Amino acid sequence: MARMDLRNIAKRYGPVEVMRNIDLAIEDGEFIVLVGPSGCGKSTLLRMIAGLEPISEGEFLIDGQRMNEVAPRDRDIAMVFQSYALYPHMDVARNMGFSMEIRGADAGEKQSKVAEAARTLGLTALTKRLPKALSGGQRQRVAMGRAIVRDPKAFLFDEPLSNLDAALRVEMRLEIARLHQRLKATMVYVTHDQVEALTLADRIVVLDSGNIQQVGTPLELYERPANRFVAQFIGSPTMxxxxxxxxxxxxxxxxxxxxxxxxxxxxxxxxxxxxxxxxxxxxxxxxxxxxxxxxxxxxxxxxxxxxxxxxxxxxxxxxxxxxxxxxxxxxxxxxxxxxxxxxxxxxxxxxxxx
Amino acid sequence: MSRKAPGEIRARRSFYWRYVLEPYFYLAPAILLIAGVMVVPLVIGISYSFQSVRLLRPGGGFVGLENYLDLWSDRKFWIALENTFVWTIGSISFQFLLGLGLALLLNTRFHGKRLIQSLVFLPWAVPTFLSALAWAWLFNPTIGPLPHWLTAMGILGEPQNILGDPELAIWGPIVANIWFGIPFFAITLLAALQSIPAELYEAAEIDGASPWQRFTKITLPFLAPMIAITVMLRTIWIANFADLIFVMTGGGPANSTQILSTYIFTTAFKKLDFGYASAIAVALLILLLIYAAILLVLRRRLVKI
Amino acid sequence: MNPALTTGKYLAIAGYVGFAMFPLFWLLKIAVTPDKLVFTEGTALWPSAMTLDNFRRVLTQTDFLSYFTNSLIVSLSTAAVTTMIAAAAGYAFSRFHFRGKPVIIAVMLVTQMFPLLMIIAPIYSIIAKLGLLNSLSSLIIVYTAFNIPFATFLMQSFFDGIPGDLEEAAMIDGCSRFQALRKVIFPLTLPGLGATLGFVFTAAWSELLFALMLISSNDTMTFPVGLLTFVSKFSVDWGQMMAAGVMALVPSCLFFLFIQRYLVQGLTSGAVKG
The missing domain is CATH 2.40.50.140 (Nucleic acid-binding proteins)
Structure with missing residues (x-):
């Protein structure tokens, strides 16, 4: 469980400023969706939260503790990547249990946690397979299982459904919604798909060219968009x-x-x-x-x-x-x-x- | 932001270390070795060319442009320069044409392709000194068949060793070099060929293009960038390549196979005249730089992209 | 396809195979020809009798075994050290963006273009001053430096093929960068390490001119130097020379089979490597 604070965060690559004035407070247990067109900086922001990109300016805190200089491994977060990033040379069970393996957790405890996650996600029959022998949807589940076994303070999702076909995407969207209801964990989810944003989010953060355009519940954004960009981005067909x-x-x-x-x-x-x-x-x-x-x-x-x-x-x-x-x-x-x-x-x- | 715990500052430092210095940590051994074994000697080598450095005749010191003036009036240098052109152009044109032919053949379907491919690429892996010796032996009428075959074909008047004939000797190393270099062109061009989408050929066929038209209108334009870069780099590589000639003829007979790089080596290795060898090397380097500059200008003129 | 064309194609293929294999075949043929037949049947396609005598004599009566061992030590050490250093450098090129990167890459490319013979004299002087002439370690250092640029580009291309997401996932899962390297990246790049090892071995195994310059004592001669010395001393014992040549060919061929799958990557990533 975690509360996150982003205070006046900016991101620069050399002289090029790609993101500025990001102020956002994420409540404990909240499901936040970062949404925007490609190139708006939403993935960069998520990667700064994860610690994979340095923060050029401003402060990022988890539970009141400054995180800017803390390595990803010490932030106690889990992340589901767009590419799933499953370790190709490890079977499903080892993929899911890798974080516990690194921490030197007890083998029995690891096994039971992996088995439980596999059962929740319907992967029990596949635990001995290598990632290359899995379908896209199964890989996606393993990636989620890996995050669950990690048992983190917060979950980060980077466009996790964009490589799936339409039917599977709806199914996995439900799965993620259920996961949030069950774990009540803080989740930050990046997508360019406004339907995912509207259906999953407690609050949506709309980003465009490195600026926050509006933060609000799905209904607020739909009914009271702060500007024309948000108005046209949220809602389908376009306003x-x-x-x-x-x-x-x-x-x-x-x-x-x-x-x-x-x-x-x-x-x-x-x-x-x-x-x-x-x-x-x-x-x-x-x-x-x-x-x-x-x-x-x-x-x-x-x-x-x-x-x-x-x-x-x-x-x-x-x-x-x-x-x-x-x-x-x-x-x-x-x-x-x-x-x-x-x-x-x-x-x-x-x-x-x- | 004004008050910070000491630990926090340390964390900050290690954080910046992580992003700024970490790559250099991985690169350090490579950089140190390259600097110590290649860059520093290169600078020393250039300075040698203005000195008299002869191991057999100690003393010497700074002599200004004397080495270069000697070079200007050195007949062997001009012969070597001419031979360098013959050697490089003769080798590269055959290597390229035969390599392209091989790549086109290997891009078609036939039985036993994997085995054939291994066999025809094998010369690339043969150590150069061994290629040189093997070809020198093949040209030797005592134990090699080539002089006898060439005589039977009427190319040679009698079964003699062409490596001993000042008129013909340069072709011995060139043949060995062609043999050794075909795989390089075949492998790189085959890779480029395989990256051409099959749909293009199908579309061209539907549009009514003949096989020859398909070759000139699709294959060649697609290969052009790869051809340009491999030919350019290979030309430089061959001009620098001394092993084959040194082993097969040692530059002889009567300097008829001496190229600049073998001249550098024999001057340094046999005469131990490091100053003069370095002057020849600088001359070769300047020629290669001119060549590269011309190519870059041509490229800017010709390539519209 | 037109039968005439098909025949032409197979003839062309046969021509290429013949051209590629003939010198190697001839080497082997003379090596197994008994001494007394060399001159009488010198130009026949296959001797009327075969013998392994030449091989036996090369191994027992000459220093070739010592040359062979020296070459093996030099080539294996060069390959191992180069691959380690190049893997680290290639990793830095593949995973980091930093200010000096274009300059370092440019310098590495230039080292592949200028005449290496240019530095043979300075290197001789330096090695002589260090008192390392006639030592295998001097060869290993020099060969390692020569092969690092190419091997670095090759390793970089292998690292580029491994998605960065994987080590980021590992780092989020609790690995330090080094742990992520060891547990995730290293197992995935084993084929790349193997290929680099093979390329560098092949290059070091055939290097002649620097070895000739830096080694003059019989004890530390590598195979090429030894063979060349042998040729100039006993230029009539064809059978033994060819037998020695065949033996020098064996490690190259083995490594060639090993790296065949990566030839394209190897030849294009250095872009200039022979």
Missing amino acids: NVLDVTPAEGGITLRNGTTIGFSPAVPAAIPAVAQLGIRPEHLDIADPDGASMVGVADVVEHLGSDTNIYVQVEGIGPLMLRQHGHLPLRPNERIGLTIPADRMHLFDAEGIALR
Whole structure:
């Protein structure tokens, strides 16, 4: 069990600063997901927590103890790598028990711990195999088993599911969620997949180009994104963004329609602003009297949902998602309305206006 | 941050040691040996070329450019220079062409390929002094068949040892060098050939390319970088390669096989005239540097990437 | 495929095999030819009688056994020391980024390009001053230095093939860097160490010119020096010379079989190594 504090951490490679002003407090037993596009620095941050990368500036503490200079082996953490990093020359049991072997643990104790982890993960029949004789999913389980046997203060995951196929990924995601519920250990999980982030996290940290964009629960990020980047990164399909200008008691779209605010009026709208609306929050209306009118371009029938790409007159392409099956054909004219309580407004820098 | 426990500072130091000094700890033995056995002697060698260092005639000391002036008027030096070109160009062109042919053959399918591959690559592993002796013996009419075969083919008038004929002698070591060097080109080019994706050939075949077109439009362009680097490096290596000639002919007869590197060695080893040997070596080094510079310029001109 | 082309291909392959094997075959042939037949059947493809006499006499009546032992000591020691030093250096190149790295790599590449004969005179002077002429250890030191750059690049390519994740995982599992090396990296790089050992052995086994310069006493002669001295002294005893040659070939061939799988890596990583 561990509480972690990241205080004003920066990372530089020579003169190039790739990460700055990282402040984050991770509570004991919390499941934190670091998410962001590739190159945003999320893996680097995780590796600094693990002690695999030196921290250029700032302080990292576990349970109040400064860790910057502590070697990985003494931080009492376990890590699951994207490549799994199983030792190719050791069988499954030895892979899982390696950390205890290094510590010179009692052989019997090691065996029982390995056996228990193997049983939980359904690996009992495979303990004598070498990693090369395992499937991708099995390797992933062994990597998790190795972390479990380590019995660390905290678990670190570096994109652990990205090498698995879609079905297995869902299954292993559940497995990780169960593991967290059972062990109640602190976990830090890196992914670029927002679905993994939303389903697993107690709190999500969204990173972009070396900066923390927002920290919050999945629902907070979905409902109150701090800026346009977070708004577009979280949620699928991606949020629509339209240029707007301020109007009396509301805003004006590029096609001339004005939408009034109700009930709350946000802070003053700057001359250059943008409106964000999620595809699932757009409403279909009769073309007469709708705030926007357009032609359905492509219609995707997913069964549970229908995705419609609409070419809106005077505005451009928008995406719309409706629950259930919508009997719509391409080139059909439809009207769209924007519910005022579902709107997100951003200033010219992309910061949310509240 | 102002107050720190002493232990913490120590931890910090060891931490920086870990990231800054650790690689040098692993590299130290290698660096020390290379510096002591190669770099320092290289500097001494260059300084020798401005001194008179003769083990048989002690004394001497700094003589300025005298060694180089001697070199300029030394007929043997110019002969050796000319022979170096013949030796290098003759060896490299045949090594490369035959090596490319072998690589292309080994890139096809046939029975017993693994065994064949071991056999044709074996000359690379034969110690050079042994290759030299074996070929010298093959050219010897008493115990070798080559003079008799060459006579039967009408190339030689009588079964004589070509290594004793100033006109022909240089070809003896060149043949031995070709024999020794084919595997190097075959192995490196075969590796490059095998890295060409098969889909490219299939696509070209569908597009209607003939086998010859496939060779010139796909194979050669893909091999070009490997060819460039191996030929360039090998040229330098061969120009420096003295063992074969030294063992087979010792530079003779009448200096007809003397190249710069054997001239360096015989001057140092037989005459023990280290100053003059070093001057020849510096001259060879300068020639190789010029060659490398020309290649780099050409590369920048020709390669658009 | 066109039958004429197929025939041509097999003829070409046969040509290459013939060219590659012929000198070695001839060496073996003369070595097993009885003395009295050498001159009468010198150019026949196979002698009418065979004998191992030449081998027996080389082993019992000459110093070749001592040359052979000297060469073995020099080559094995060079290979072992070089491989250890090169493994450490290759590991540093593969796993660390540090400021001096490009410079050190450039220097190592340059040492592969300049004429080694350039330093034969200074090395002789230094070794003479140290009083190490005619000692096997001087050869071992010199050969080790010559082979380190190439062996380092070779070892680096082997380390590059082992994912860095593995030792990081080991370090998180509780290993120090050294423990991670010993328990995880070392077992995985055994084939690489073996190949490097083989390449360096082969190179040291065939080195002639520096040995000729640094060794003049019969007791410490390596095989190439001994054989060459023998050739210039007794240039008519063909059978014995060839028998000695065949014996010098044996270790090379053994190591060649051993390193065959790594030839491509070996020849391209040094990029200049013969």
